Amino acid sequence: MTQNKPLSDFEAIEQAKLNTETALMPWHELQRFFAQGVVMNIAPHLDLLEVASKMSVDDVTAVRAWFEAGELAHVTDALANRWFEHNTELWTVVVKPYILVQEPKNQMVH
Template sequence: MDVVVFAFINLYQTDRLLMSDSLDPNELNKAKLNLETARIAWEDLQRYFASGHLLAVAPDLDIVAVAHSISIDDKATVETWLNDRKLGPVSDDQARNWHEQKADLWAVVVRPWVLVQDRN
């Protein structure tokens, strides 16, 4: 019974925190994206590659920061990454390599895109 009460109180406090006016919306968005970022097998990402909705993020970038910039439409930052080839469509060669390696990649969805990053 004590665990249930504790869980309820913890949930109540979390809800109050999320509804607070003092939270920075950017920090909240980054936290949300961080929770939605996970490792996923290339096999499960192939259909997004085939549909042209997969973007590769360079290993030296923070995938959550990239997802956040895309989600808030930070055009200047995203254009810089595109021009520097730190963000862009997954090439056929890269897709083939990931397929052959049966790679697991970090991924996060920022509609309509699925961002992927190989940190191996």
């Protein structure tokens, strides 16, 4: 559920900042954060930076819609195990207190 509203100046700046903080990381390096319950998975069709930006500016409406649609969710044990078994690298960005992750489109594990 991506909204096509133009970004405010603040949101655009925040999204640019988040872009510089985005990196590919192997799941093995994220496991301890998973154990703490702070890793959130972003659906593959969503824009990781848009979700991170909306979370960072507390856009409750957008975040709630993604959460209720299952497009933003805590990583499940089953998914964590698959990522571990395949040594999956994930796009990551920190929006405190969470680490948002998304599988690269060419690397989806089913």
